[in-house]
Amino acid sequence: MATPTTKIDITKLPSEQIIQLKNQVQEELNHFTSSLQALTTAQTKFKDCIDNINEIASSSSSSEKKEIMVPLTGSLYVPGFIKSENKFLCDIGTGYFVEKDSKNAKILFQSKIDKLTKDNEKLTEILQSKADTLNSINNVLRSKFKEQDAAYQAKANK
Amino acid sequence: MATEREQFEQISADYAVIQKTMNELIISRQKLETQYQENKIVKDEFDILEKDPSSSSNKLYKLIGSILIPTNLADSQNNINKRITYIQSEISSVELKIKAQQAELETKREAILRLRSKIGSGVAA
Numbered sequence: 001m002a003t004p005t006t007k008i009d010i011t012k013l014p015s016e017q018i019i020q021l022k023n024q025v026q027e028e029l030n031h032f033t034s035s036l037q038a039l040t041t042a043q044t045k046f047k048d049c050i051d052n053i054n055e056i057a058s059s060s061s062s063s064e065k066k067e068i069m070v071p072l073t074g075s076l077y078v079p080g081f082i083k084s085e086n087k088f089l090c091d092i093g094t095g096y097f098v099e100k101d102s103k104n105a106k107i108l109f110q111s112k113i114d115k116l117t118k119d120n121e122k123l124t125e126i127l128q129s130k131a132d133t134l135n136s137i138n139n140v141l142r143s144k145f146k147e148q149d150a151a152y153q154a155k156a157n158k
Numbered sequence: 159m160a161t162e163r164e165q166f167e168q169i170s171a172d173y174a175v176i177q178k179t180m181n182e183l184i185i186s187r188q189k190l191e192t193q194y195q196e197n198k199i200v201k202d203e204f205d206i207l208e209k210d211p212s213s214s215s216n217k218l219y220k221l222i223g224s225i226l227i228p229t230n231l232a233d234s235q236n237n238i239n240k241r242i243t244y245i246q247s248e249i250s251s252v253e254l255k256i257k258a259q260q261a262e263l264e265t266k267r268e269a270i271l272r273l274r275s276k277i278g279s280g281v282a283a
Contacts, residue, residue, distance in 0.1 A: 089219065093203075094200050095220055095221040095222070096200055096203075096219070096220055096221070096234060097219040097226060098207065098216055098218055098219075099216050099218070100216060108203070
């Protein structure tokens with residue numbers, strides 16, 4: 001932890017230190033796993049946004065106005081009509097909203113999705129290497145315990 | 159011998175306390191990072207809006223409570239830039255604190271190891 005640049009042969013460390021290291025890596029692994037989950041959730045949310053835009057914009061050719069149910073609360077809805085099919089208010093974060101037409105709104109969400117996909121790939125890579133590290137630590141730990149066990153047995157038999 | 163053991167326990171307790179504050183600092187550092195990233199995304203979006211003249215007619219709103227208030231781009235950009243500088247200064251101050259705590263943690267750890275080997279050798283002898 002203190003010297004990340006120098007490689008340390010963990011087989012030479014005392015087992016309690018290896019356990020500490022293992023816990024640390026495990027914690028990092030958990031952290032990254034939950035981050036990955038959050039990323040995937042966000043991605044689906046943005047994809048839903050694009051689907052919704054497509055759904056609403058596709059009706060713009062027909063003169064008939066689209067009827068929707070507008071939620072007032074989670075369990076109370078009133079019927080309504082979509083007046084303009086080409087105006088969308090997009091949440092761009094920290095409470096700011098921009099009015100965009102369907103094309104630009106889709107660009108916005110698509111760029112968000114692309115960014116998340118990139119992050120997703122990076123995170124998956126990190127996750128994989130962390131999992132590998134954890135695996136090798138576990139292996140070292142196991143062989144270490146076996147050694148200790150054998151030494152203990154040998155002592156007891158003497 | 160007994161005093162060494164007492165000392166050992168004292169330092170261990172100190173160590174745990176420092177570790178706790180350290181964890182709290184790291185959590186606040188993470189929160190700041192999230193805020194920083196979010197504000198940066200908003201700033202990028204504002205920059206896109208600024209460059210695109212066709213979108214200057216686009217209305218911009220700010221969500222206050224549960225009401226959308228119309229606002230203009232220049233004000234919002236100002237606002238977001240201020241927020242980003244503020245968050246950056248917060249991040250560096252938290253990072254300084256983390257460094258200090260880390261140094262303290264390290265000295266305590268060494269003290270613990272020293273005492274432990276002392277006690278250990280005392281038992282062996």
